[in-house]
Amino acid sequence: MKERKGLSLNGYVAFIVLLLLAAYLVSDVLSAQVGVSTVLFFILAIISLPGFFIVQPNQAKVMTFFGSYVGTVKNSGLQWTIPFFIRKNISLRIRNFESNQMKVNDNHGNPIEIATVVVWSVDDTAEAVFEVDDYISFVNIQSESALRNMAISYPYDQHEGDEIALRSHPKEVSEALKGEIQQRLEKAGVRVHEARISHLAYAPEIANAMLQRQQAAAIIAARSKIVDGAVGMVDMALNQLSEKQIVELDEERKATMVSNLLVVLCSDQNTQPIVNAGSLY
Structure with a gap:
């Protein structure tokens, strides 16, 4: 499911139209010319009121109609849409996720402690809402899984001249980690802006021996x-x-x-x- 633009009108224009309709209804009532059209316009005005909604900056409204996805509104400000559309708020702002320190074995089997910081944001609102149950929890779990998989692919220290290591090549490791996380979060409509290691150390049981080495x-x-x-x-x-x-x-x-x-x-x-x-x- 891919994101598409939802049906919405400028809320201020819709509000002016509603005021004109209200003025017409008042004039009919004052002139004692209440007819079928007046009743229909009155019902239409009442039904139209729930169609107004506000979109905050860097937020979006995902709209559904009887269980079907009908589009997303990203234009900030006062908006109006069909009142029967159910609207769910979703943030498009950039967020940080810092994982817990986890103990894994590096490429040479040495136990190490490692943690990461991931900078991400929602890129496709439809995938974020409908493809996964909870996209925030999905980001957290998949980021830690990608970090664990990346940590076992590289050694902690460089032992050969052209070998990429976690401690000596932070730029290369960060790019590899970003690609690993982005691949896992692609289906959730999430874009990874940056991923870097925030903590890296040998496990306490071998820290002294590795320091001597x-x-x-x-x-x-x-x-x-x-x-x-x-x-x-x-x-x-x-x-x-x-x-x-x-x-x-x-x-x-x-x-x-x-x-x-x-x-x-x-x-x-x-x-x-x-x-x-x-x-x-």
Whole structure:
């Protein structure tokens, strides 16, 4: 069932017409010319009064007639329609939904805690009202289901260079989550404007172990960079000593010098220099 425009007239124009009809009825009564037409016009005026209704900004009226959908009115302000139409109010405003923190396993089987914030609005009023029993509850349940399905598709941390992870690729993960939720809510006439992760953490039972692993990985990465820089500096020092002919070192003394420089450059603590006052050999 798709949305279509419902029958409605400008309420102010309809009100002016009703006033003219009332003036005609009064003139007939005052002139004592009450006939069948006067009675019919009077009944028509009374029946027409329930046809007036007000549509607030960013809201709509879904109208039915004896169980059949006859259209939706989105024009804000005073409106008039056939009085026998039953009108149901539905909001078109943008809403937020924040899910509860749920515990799931990521792509590598690690238990994590995750939650999401979904920004959505009703796009098709007919589908929202008639295709699902309660579209707000439908949005909440399907959003949490989509989040759970998305969480098990990606790892928490990045282990390979081109691997998409929940923690390191928030933009890609948000787009994937938005597409997953939109696909599930398509039948309910709901449009998803944004979906992003609001909470992401390891489960308490493995949080300490995973923190130690992250620290170890950071230390290894830092050490690797320090060693690369130290080797480059040692190579530069040996080349400059040789090019400028400052001192000639045999292979054994070069190895000793390389060892000392690497200790100085790669040490966690400041090294204490020792001055050799005697011969180098």
